[in-house]
Amino acid sequence: MTRTVFVNGEYLPETEAKISIFDRGFLMADAVYEVTSVLGGKLVDFEGHAVRLERSLKELDMKAPCTKEELLEIHRKLVEVNEIDEGLVYLQVSRGSDGDRDFVFPDPETTEPSLVLFTQNKPGLADSPAAKKGAKIISIEDIRWGRRDIKTTQLLYPSMGKMMAKAAGADDAWMIEDGHVTEGTSNNAYFVKDGKIVTRPLSNDILHGITRKAVLRLAEEAQMQIEERLFTIDEAKEADEAFTTSASAFVMPVVEIDGVALGDGTPGALAKRLREIYLDEARAKAI
Structure with missing residues (x-):
């Protein structure tokens, strides 16, 4: 059509x-x-x-x-x-x-x-097979311009990052600047350790994600621990689980980073729970 x-x-x-x-x-x-x-x-x-x-x-x-x-x-x-x-x-x-x-x-x-x-x-957007499987991530250098908080169409390097991930047999890439993870190619990045959600704080360095804001609020309402700070890719590799958020993929569990499996290599319980409660609210409040 x-x-x-x-x-x-x-x-x-x-x-x-x-x-x-x-x-x-x-x-x-x-x-x-x-x-x-x-x-x-x-x-x-x-x-x-x-x-x-x-x-x-x-x-x-x-x-x-x-x-x-x-x-x-x-x-x-x-x-x-x-x-x-x-x-x-x-x-x-x-x-x-x-x-x-x-x-x-x-x-x-x-x-x-x-x-x-x-x-x-996108039929089946909410019931995504990819979310049930979980994403494999590689890390790449972040060489974008400094105003990533502005949602511009300057997407060549993020596109190249996704192609690097595809060539490596992965699904996406997290970008690294000055030794710390900034964000994914089209999403915000998080890891979970001992029940605590860790994600980079808002600044000009990352996009102020709409889904990020909603998910962190829902996590707080569910009495989950949240820590907004800089973190390294090595910290993320040692995590119990990880995930990303975006408007098009909602909450996407991450099961592998640079070839290192997280937990048992399947989507983590906290990420799955956050996806569930986010989608419940999204459907209820959609206009």
Whole structure:
């Protein structure tokens, strides 16, 4: 089925969607994005994604393309017309263009940003076979730019990291900077030791994950111990279990790091429990 997508105010068949070759998102990755999960035909944590989008735009001095209410209406219409029960809505805002290619930003007051949204149908997203199996992780050097808290479309190195993992027979990679784990290629990273969840604190060094925020709150409500601090890959290898969080994979257990099995090599009990309670709340609060 040909999807209906949204491009700069129009709902179009994906085969008819077009954007200028001079758009700065295309030429310079001068764009930000969000991915919102859909469960039962409803949006998971839309408010959190909308707030983070607003922050990303502000940090880059980029004009908002529309109001939060208008964004919600677009999301809902795309979910409806594309008949998405479980899946994703991808949203991207670029700075647009006021003419030819130039390193200097166009005036944000006089240049309209580009807004693009599309859906991805993912039946079985919540009941993921990958989550039941658990992910194998490798570690790689983190050589990205310093503002990882801004959710930009500069995703070449994370993509390369996933390809490095694939070549090594693994599923994903955790990135290392100054001897410490920053995050996964498209997720936040955690390990569990003696019942305590350890994860890196928020800063410009990592993405302020929407799922991260929800999962840590749920863990606290479940009276689980949480410690936010820097940690090394060797600490993670010695953990009882580990996991990642993201909007598209929720809570993903990690069963191996750099060839070292964690625990008995199967998804840990705490990660499985967190995934369960997160999905329960996500379904209950989806809009």
